[in-house]
Amino acid sequence: MEKATIKDVADLAGVSPSSVSRSLRGVGGVSxxxxxxxxxxxxxxxxxxxxxxxxxxxxxxxTVAVVMPYLTRWFFAELLGGAEAVVREAGLDLLLYHxxxxxxxxxxFSSGILRKRVDGVxxxxxxLSDPEIHALRSLDVPVCMAGTEVDGFSSVCIDDVSSAxxxxxxxxxxxxERIAIIAGDPREPMHFTVPxxxxxxxxAALKAAGLPAGPDLEAQGAFTVEGxxxxxxxxxxxDVLPTAIFAECDExxxxxxxxxxxxxxxxxxxxxxxxxxxxxxxxxxxLTTVAQDVAEQGRMIAWHLVRSAQGNGAKxxxxxxxxxxxxxxxxxxxxxxxxRAILAGRQxxxxxxxxxxxxxxxxxxxxxxHDPLTRPPMARPAGNKRLATTKEKKG
Amino acid sequence: MEKATIKDVADLAGVSPSSVSRSLRGVGGVSxxxxxxxxxxxxxxxxxxxxxxxxxxxxxxxTVAVVMPYLTRWFFAELLGGAEAVVREAGLDLLLYHxxxxxxxxxxFSSGILRKRVDGVxxxxxxLSDPEIHALRSLDVPVCMAGTEVDGFSSVCIDDVSSAxxxxxxxxxxxxERIAIIAGDPREPMHFTVPxxxxxxxxAALKAAGLPAGPDLEAQGAFTVEGxxxxxxxxxxxDVLPTAIFAECDExxxxxxxxxxxxxxxxxxxxxxxxxxxxxxxxxxxLTTVAQDVAEQGRMIAWHLVRSAQGNGAKxxxxxxxxxxxxxxxxxxxxxxxxRAILAGRQxxxxxxxxxxxxxxxxxxxxxxHDPLTRPPMARPAGNKRLATTKEKKG
DNA sequence: GACTTCAACGCAAGCGGTTGCGTTGAGTGC
DNA sequence: GCACTCAACGCAACCGCTTGCGTTGAAGTC
Numbered sequence: 001m002e003k004a005t006i007k008d009v010a011d012l013a014g015v016s017p018s019s020v021s022r023s024l025r026g027v028g029g030v031s032x033x034x035x036x037x038x039x040x041x042x043x044x045x046x047x048x049x050x051x052x053x054x055x056x057x058x059x060x061x062x063t064v065a066v067v068m069p070y071l072t073r074w075f076f077a078e079l080l081g082g083a084e085a086v087v088r089e090a091g092l093d094l095l096l097y098h099x100x101x102x103x104x105x106x107x108x109f110s111s112g113i114l115r116k117r118v119d120g121v122x123x124x125x126x127x128l129s130d131p132e133i134h135a136l137r138s139l140d141v142p143v144c145m146a147g148t149e150v151d152g153f154s155s156v157c158i159d160d161v162s163s164a165x166x167x168x169x170x171x172x173x174x175x176x177e178r179i180a181i182i183a184g185d186p187r188e189p190m191h192f193t194v195p196x197x198x199x200x201x202x203x204a205a206l207k208a209a210g211l212p213a214g215p216d217l218e219a220q221g222a223f224t225v226e227g228x229x230x231x232x233x234x235x236x237x238x239d240v241l242p243t244a245i246f247a248e249c250d251e252x253x254x255x256x257x258x259x260x261x262x263x264x265x266x267x268x269x270x271x272x273x274x275x276x277x278x279x280x281x282x283x284x285x286x287l288t289t290v291a292q293d294v295a296e297q298g299r300m301i302a303w304h305l306v307r308s309a310q311g312n313g314a315k316x317x318x319x320x321x322x323x324x325x326x327x328x329x330x331x332x333x334x335x336x337x338x339x340r341a342i343l344a345g346r347q348x349x350x351x352x353x354x355x356x357x358x359x360x361x362x363x364x365x366x367x368x369x370h371d372p373l374t375r376p377p378m379a380r381p382a383g384n385k386r387l388a389t390t391k392e393k394k395g
Numbered sequence: 396m397e398k399a400t401i402k403d404v405a406d407l408a409g410v411s412p413s414s415v416s417r418s419l420r421g422v423g424g425v426s427x428x429x430x431x432x433x434x435x436x437x438x439x440x441x442x443x444x445x446x447x448x449x450x451x452x453x454x455x456x457x458t459v460a461v462v463m464p465y466l467t468r469w470f471f472a473e474l475l476g477g478a479e480a481v482v483r484e485a486g487l488d489l490l491l492y493h494x495x496x497x498x499x500x501x502x503x504f505s506s507g508i509l510r511k512r513v514d515g516v517x518x519x520x521x522x523l524s525d526p527e528i529h530a531l532r533s534l535d536v537p538v539c540m541a542g543t544e545v546d547g548f549s550s551v552c553i554d555d556v557s558s559a560x561x562x563x564x565x566x567x568x569x570x571x572e573r574i575a576i577i578a579g580d581p582r583e584p585m586h587f588t589v590p591x592x593x594x595x596x597x598x599a600a601l602k603a604a605g606l607p608a609g610p611d612l613e614a615q616g617a618f619t620v621e622g623x624x625x626x627x628x629x630x631x632x633x634d635v636l637p638t639a640i641f642a643e644c645d646e647x648x649x650x651x652x653x654x655x656x657x658x659x660x661x662x663x664x665x666x667x668x669x670x671x672x673x674x675x676x677x678x679x680x681x682l683t684t685v686a687q688d689v690a691e692q693g694r695m696i697a698w699h700l701v702r703s704a705q706g707n708g709a710k711x712x713x714x715x716x717x718x719x720x721x722x723x724x725x726x727x728x729x730x731x732x733x734x735r736a737i738l739a740g741r742q743x744x745x746x747x748x749x750x751x752x753x754x755x756x757x758x759x760x761x762x763x764x765h766d767p768l769t770r771p772p773m774a775r776p777a778g779n780k781r782l783a784t785t786k787e788k789k790g
Numbered sequence: 791g792a793c794t795t796c797a798a799c800g801c802a803a804g805c806g807g808t809t810g811c812g813t814t815g816a817g818t819g820c
Numbered sequence: 821g822c823a824c825t826c827a828a829c830g831c832a833a834c835c836g837c838t839t840g841c842g843t844t845g846a847a848g849t850c
Contacts, residue, residue: 056837451837
């Protein structure tokens with residue numbers, strides 16, 4: 001009942017293994033009566049085909065690989081979730097690969113770990129180098145990408161450029177004239193392709209509106225809350241301040257909100273903020289943002305991958321997922337008072353705004369101590385009082 | 396160079412396939428000179444052993460399954476990340492299974508999908524039914540659990556009871572006498588085992604301190620931000636209000652903070668809040684919480700799983716991961732003014748606090764519309780002005 | 791120098807399926 | 821009644837690797 005082989009089933013049903021195989025596979029050539037006998041025998045034995053034997057005999061693995069640069073970040077977790085559902089539904093196995101640091105990435109692509117192992121590969125937003133692309137091609141299985149487009153591979157993307165442009169256009173429409181961007185750091189180890197595209201959209205909107213752009217309206221940071229904080233702190237130290245900030249992703253926007261709250265700038269009265277992604281916490285903060293359905297993108301591309309992995313000679317496609325702007329409470333018309341003037345009346349609290357991310361990533365010490373009263377420098381909440389009243393004034 | 400077999404390597408090296416196999420596997424019986432010739436031949440051919448053939452011949456799959464009830468929630472993503480690193484490092488494959496709804500779960504456990512497919516299984520915090528446990532046992536491979544303990548299976552857990560107790564004790568030490576809990580909904584579809592344990596710790600702390608407990612100090616919600624909001628709203632509608640809230644997880648605490656901010660209760664002056672988990676956003680909110688290193692737990696249990704999957708007759712172990720309390724800015728001594736009195740002086744803004752999660756989970760419509768000006772009822776930020784000054788007063 | 795010993799290596803039998811092809815036998819047309 | 825057809829099924833050869841066992845030949849022993 002446990003590890004029955006096809007021969008056991010054949011014996012019990014009084015036929016040959018070939019007939020069992022044909023019957024179970026449904027390729028025909030087996031009479032209805034025999035099929036039923038075989039089905040019953042297999043059922044009673046709790047028979048399962050051995051994947052290993054199946055793979056060896058057929059040459060197909062019934063497996064797809066999903067390769068992710070991050071597992072815990074919202075976008076990737078969401079994408080993975082969507083893809084998993086489709087892959088499982090198709091009866092395929094999902095092999096998960098996490099590309100941690102560059103070293104692992106190196107090892108991964110050089111030694112063909114996936115060779116003979118999968119029928120298809122799904123990569124998430126990695127900018128691939130030429131050797132990497134070559135390595136993937138030589139796998140000789142369909143490759144699909146999410147968030148990036150590569151010649152010869154299928155992909156699903158949102159239109160980052162026009163989406164970002166739309167978000168910034170929203171700020172323009174509200175009357176903003178000095179719109180800053182806090183952008184992803186191009187030195188990002190995983191070489192995201194997204195940040196530059198969103199910046200292009202930002203620039204396009206400014207250009208179309210005839211508004212100023214340039215280095216003094218740009219700041220960079222990691223694609224995280226802390227990165228957003230650092231970029232915003234940087235921005236607030238400039239000579240002339242913007243009246244609105246476009247964050248390339250919601251996490252960065254959260255960081256911006258926190259810094260703004262800490263220095264006493266009201267949102268949106270003193271500064272508008274718009275994010276990108278519609279992260280689950282975005283509605284929590286009332287963040288105006290560009291929404292995309294990442295799980296759906298995972299489903300779309302996984303569906304395509306499954307199709308091509310199963311041999312239907314599907315040509316590479318480029319899928320586009322829709323986005324839409326969600327206007328919430330962090331954007332509004334600019335006031336005449338400049339942020340600089342507002343800040344002038346307060347103490348410059350910006351200095352202490354260094355991230356405590358380093359501390360948090362260390363392992364928990366003092367496992368059983370009592371109330372160590374750990375109070376990190378950043379232990380101050382975000383948001384501010386004015387924000388809470390925004391809705392009433394507007395509504 | 397692409398799909399070389401062991402025979403190709405053997406021919407090139409002028410030996411038999413057996414020697415190639417032995418050499419590559421390092422089992423001895425091959426001279427140094429021959430080994431080197433074989434290595435060179437394999438190298439030049441880009442040879443990789445066929446996993447399918449290897450599995451069929453050896454009977455071991457070189458694969459472990461990781462089964463998750465959620466992929467996108469912080470805890471599970473973190474756990475998966477930790478486990479993945481160890482599994483990959485051990486040279487095993489990681490098959491990912493997501494147990495979506497109950498139906499999928501049913502199908503999953505009944506038909507032995509994993510039979511003959513994996514050398515080990517890692518399950519994350521699911522309360523298993525007896526048939527499910529039986530099904531897992533009949534797989535006849537090591538099974539490891541994270542977050543739950545089951546007889547005969549290895550597991551890694553934090554001590555939820557004592558950790559929760561410590562968190563509540565912290566509130567007691569600050570002088571709180573009416574401490575409420577916002578707890579996970581026991582009707583949770585995935586049957587988490589965690590909420591009741593944390594509640595037990597809460598009750599133990601109250602009991603030890605001789606403080607009141609009971610239904611009027613308890614409210615329930617989902618293990619999410621929205622669940623925390625709903626539970627808090629519920630709590631605030633009681634006759635007598637607490638001076639502190641223990642949230643069973645940080646997400647619920649975030650929800651509590653938002654509701655408190657909206658109704659104008661200052662944290663921690665009017666209400667202390669303590670969470671559990673040290674979610675990445677916890678430091679953002681300055682949330683006092685119990686920290687646990689989930690990725691490390693993933694690594695611990697995965698390491699054990701790998702060991703037992705590789706045949707070392709390791710006995711089931713019960714691993715305990717440490718936790719520690721992190722005191723930040725959301726807890727403080729209670730003031731004499733009761734929350735009730737404070738609320739009496741304000742308009743009851745609690746009514747509109749229904750979650751907008753339903754809307755968010757729907758697919759993005761209006762893909763190309765311009766500025767739909769969607770302003771959900773909840774579009775107000777959390778936190779409040781007073782919070783920001785806590786540090787100065789305390790420090 | 792004959793005999794033992796043992797490292798080094800090849801042979802061949804699996805592992806559990808799939809599948810091309812050959813065989814069988816009942817049903818058909820004449 | 822006989823050749824023919826074709827559905828139904830079995831045979832056996834793979835798929836690519838591992839591994840027990842037998843063989844070989846050089847080194848060591850007395």
